[in-house]
Amino acid sequence: MALNIPFHRVNWVNTVFLLIISLLAVVGAPIYLIAHDLSWQLWAMFSFYVIATGMSITLGYHRLFSHLSFKAKWPVRLFTLVFGSCAFENSVLNWASDHRRHHKHVDDDDDPYNIHNGFLWAHMGWILFKVNPEPPLDNVADLRKDKLVMWQHKFDKVIAGVVGLLLPAVVGFFLGGWTMALGGFLVVGALRVFVVQQSTFFINSLCHCVGKRPYSSRCSARDSFLMSLFTFGEGYHNYHHEFQHDYRNGVKPWNFDPTKWAIWTLTKLGLASNLRRVSQTRILLAEMAEARRHTENKLASLEASGAKICETTLKTVKEMQEKLTTAYHELEAQAAQRAEASRETIVRWRAETQNLLDRLSQLRPLPV
Ligand SMILES: [Zn+2]
Ligand SMILES: [Zn+2]
Structure with a gap:
């Protein structure tokens, strides 16, 4: 050929x-x-x-x-x-x-x-x-x-x-x-x-x-x-x-x-x-935005598939997602004022973001 x-x-x-x-x-x-x-x-x-x-x-x-x-x-x-x-x-x-x-x-x-x-x-x-x-x-x-x-x-x-x-x-x-x-x-x-x-x-x-x-x-x-x-x-x-x-x-x-x-x-x-650095707050915001995007996509695809999923895990994921969204908007408003979040805040929300992703990975369709 x-x-x-x-x-x-x-x-x-x-x-x-x-x-x-x-x-x-x-x-x-x-x-x-x-x-x-x-x-x-x-x-x-x-x-x-x-x-x-x-x-x-x-x-x-x-x-x-x-x-x-x-x-x-x-x-x-x-x-x-x-x-x-x-x-x-x-x-x-x-x-x-x-x-x-x-x-x-x-x-x-x-x-x-x-x-x-x-x-x-x-x-x-x-x-x-x-x-x-x-x-x-x-x-x-x-x-x-x-x-x-x-x-x-x-x-x-x-x-x-x-x-x-x-x-x-x-x-x-x-x-x-x-x-x-x-x-x-x-x-x-x-x-x-x-x-x-x-x-x-x-x-x-x-x-x-x-x-x-x-x-x-x-x-x-x-x-x-x-x-x-x-x-x-x-x-x-x-x-x-x-x-x-x-x-x-x-x-x-x-x-x-x-x-x-x-x-x-x-x-x-x-x-x-003149080394250019992105602020820790902006970096965290990007990680949180990506975690939120990933969560929304996964929940939407699970819903569209009509698969049965564990209600307790789903409820936990949704609660965590809501909490993260609120924190995201607060941090975003803070960043718009050029105010850097404290180290504790960065560490806390980076951990919360990872927790959400970990919990999301446990969300799988239940065997029929
Ligand atoms: Zn490049
Ligand atoms: Zn490239």
């Missing part, structure tokens, strides 16, 4: 590049690693490049340039622009433009990586095909004012090739001749590009279909602790879509979010400032 691929729309530059990088990473690098022991210097360089490139995407491309969630001094901007290029994910101007459209039109036709077009489309497909007509870069006027951003936009491919692929090979050569030069190119270059790219791609695919939605089920974005481990904390995607300007993605103190820790550390070093 012939595959129905619109070849006239294939972006051959992106497709051939991704194909070559993937082959070098999943075939070339493993063969090299089996044939040669990788020296600790190359492992150190690999680790540095993974962190520098990965964090330049999460901290720089994403939270700094796309969402303006904090301000950074030029050394941070320059570093993340240079190493961001090394991920081969396009210039920050293009990346931020796509990403801002993703947030504005999430799950819609104008979302460049719309999950409703399928997992593979959201993951990589959207990069392999041209959009006709190409959307204009009309949502990044603020970034155009940054000279460093415009410099990177002009020389993105050169920086990527020289710093991302050539430099590791050159350093390898000086460490141990042609064998280590090949190791630098294959492992620190190709394998590292593949690893960082795939972790970014999984945010657009997996984090829009697997995981929980504690802050809002109005869009497909989900929170995934597992993904946060591989993406420097970007896995808390449900929170991020609800509060995109917060410099934190993992907002709870126990969430694994190295990018937020790095941003906080930069403020202590005087390299970042």
